[in-house]
Amino acid sequence: MNIQFSKDIPLNNQFDIIVVGGGPSGCAAAISAAREGASVLLIESTGALGGMGTNGLVPAWCPFSDRTKVVYRGIALEVFEKAKANMKHVKAGDLDWVPIDPEALKRVYDQMVVDAGVTVLFNTQVVSAVNTDKKIEYIVATNKAGILAYQSKIYIDCTGDADLVAMSGLSFEYGEEGSGEVQPSTQCFAITNVDEYHYHNSPFLHMNNPDCAIYDIARSEKYPLVVDPHCCNSLIGPRTVGFNAGHLWNVDSTNPFSVSEALIKGRQLAYQLHQGLKEYLPETYGASYLIATAPSMGIRDSRRIIGEYKITFKDYIERRSFPDEIGRNCYFLDVHHSIDKNEKIINGESNGEEEWESYSDGESHGIPYRSLIPKNIKNLLVAGRSIACEHRVQGSVRVMPVCLVTGQAAGTAATLACDTFDVRDIDTNNLRNILRRNGAYIE
Ligand SMILES: Cc1cc2nc3c(=O)[nH]c(=O)nc-3n(C[C@H](O)[C@H](O)[C@H](O)COP(=O)(O)OP(=O)(O)OC[C@H]3O[C@@H](n4cnc5c(N)ncnc54)[C@H](O)[C@@H]3O)c2cc1C
Incomplete structure (x- = not known):
């Protein structure tokens, strides 16, 4: 049964860009947009930034290097180095599988968003998006103050579940193609x-x-x-x-x-x-x-957007580069096994690795800007684990170093799109130059 519910609610329209979700992708998006001069509101449903790396108690960073060089740079590397500096037992030069102190990481994100001038709204859940003419007009959120609306020029969905995409009525994929099965979850x-x-x-x-x-x-x-x-x-x-x-x-x-x-x-x-x-x-x-x-359930995958470009398994295998790429990724295809395969694993007949693909030293593939752009909407970008890709590729791009990279790109692109309210109307060479200037690894 459905009911109609209507109420006059306050509208806040003082921000250029609203980022929803304060995990790695959302923090990087908010920091990069604010550093580029935009006024930014970051809305987070829990009481701390960092997403899976803090509230999810994920205990280690996936590798930052391709074993020959650092691949995830810019804000990603900044967060990583600052977090690492708090870990006395970690060597300064360590890049791969570095442990995470979740309390220290919360403070790193807090300080970086505050220093960038981002306004943070904790304990606030975005529950609806109101769209007209292929644009989000405003979003609706709830918190202790009640039900409130927020309006900006550009929105960035960093919820990990593509919530804004779903709330906007846009199509998405969920889980494995065909079966719809998602990777298992883990409460760390x-x-x-x-x-x-x-x-x-x-x-x-x-x-x-x-x-x-x-x-x-x-x-x-x-x-x-x-x-x-x-x-x-x-x-x-x-x-x-x-x-x-x-x-x-x-x-x-x-x-x-x-x-x-x-x-x-x-x-x-x-x-x-x-x-x-x-x-x-x-x-x-x-x-x-x-x-x-962990207070937050460890969700590995759920919705993925239908984007202007879908990164495919073939792209991954071919180590493909793209003219509009905003970063590179070298992490292996880390798709956790389905319940059907568990018996083989527990009996020692498999360690699940036959489905994994990984690169040799120095190899990586590009992440095109278009994979952050959901189809059929003008003023929305997506970063983090729900970017447009095939399910197996999501097993790789879902990890935190990659999410930080897509977050930084989305935040910078959103700033460039503020004049036209359309994320397709930006010069991707300019985007790439700004990202490169700000430390990103763009070949
Ligand atoms: C069990 C597990 C183990 C992992 N292990 C590793 C690992 O070892 N190393 C590694 O690098 N990566 C690892 N990952 C992957 C990685 O941690 C996540 O995929 C990554 O954090 C995703 O980043 P994100 O910014 O897209 O989303 P998240 O980190 O999930 O952050 C999303 C944020 O948005 C908020 N949010 C969601 N919906 C709303 C809403 N409607 N309104 C307001 N706020 C909202 C959430 O509270 C959350 O803070 C692991 C993941 C899991 C689940």
Whole structure:
């Protein structure tokens, strides 16, 4: 049953650009737009910036290098270096799989958006977009002050779920082509009072290491939610290990009931995994303490936009370059396995890697500006994990260094589009020159 609801609500139209979502892509978009002189409002539904890297407790950055040079530069590298400077156990030159202290990272994003002059609105959820003539006229959000409308010249959707695209009635893709299946989710967590000596000197816990204890825990059936050996982990602080471990299948991040159920199950999974670690690795985890599970569910994929250009698997394999590319990407096609394949993995017949594709040293592909432009709308850009690409490619471009790069490009492009209110009306050579001047890696 539907009901009609109408109400006079205040309209705020004082900003040039509104960025929705304060994850890596949203922060980079807001910072770059503000540095280019636009007045920017950044709306974030939680109480902290950083998205999956902070509220999601993802414990490590995906590699910043192609093993010959840094590929993700500009604001991405700035965020990364600032976050790293807070980590006393990380070497200054480390570039790949660097751990994340989530509290330090929150402060890095806070400081960078404040320094750039961005206005941040926390605890505010965007719930609707009102469109006319292929343009977003205004968006509607809710917070403690009630229901409010916000209007700007250009909007940037960095919600990770392409919420503004869906709210604007535009088409999108969801999950794998054909099946619609999304990658499993993971609720990350942190364990403290870990014995660091044994952490460093025991077989590394990882699904690629079939002799490690995670396989014993998963096979034991004593911990019924620990059904697979996915177990990335990093030392994120003194005696404290962050875990990106375990899988929850069939979580639909666009369905709040599905996410709520997953959060309850995810907290149980983290507890069971911790109990298993205590039992199977008592020297390392015997005295340890489960200090936090992520407040935000770890969603790997959901909606992807139908954009002016869709990055394809073939583009990835051919290491393709584009005349309008705004950055490069070298991360492997990291698509987490479906529930059907779990049995093979847990039986040691596969580590899931047969579906992964990765590059040799020094290789990368381009990300065209057009993959950030949703079709059939003039004043909207998308950055982060929902840019236009095939599902397998999303397994690569979804990670944080890439999201920071697409965010910076979207923020800069939005500033250029403020005069015409149309993100297609910009000179992409000019965009690329500005990005290059601001440190981006553009060949
Ligand atoms: C379990 C897991 C492990 C991962 N591991 C790694 C890893 O090891 N290394 C790595 O680099 N990457 C990793 N990733 C990928 C990466 O963390 C995310 O894909 C990336 O953070 C996506 O960035 P984003 O800006 O697109 O979205 P997000 O980080 O999801 O941020 C979106 C933000 O928008 C806000 N938001 C959403 N909807 C609304 C709305 N309607 N109104 C207002 N605000 C809204 C959210 O609260 C959130 O803060 C992992 C992801 C997951 C889920």
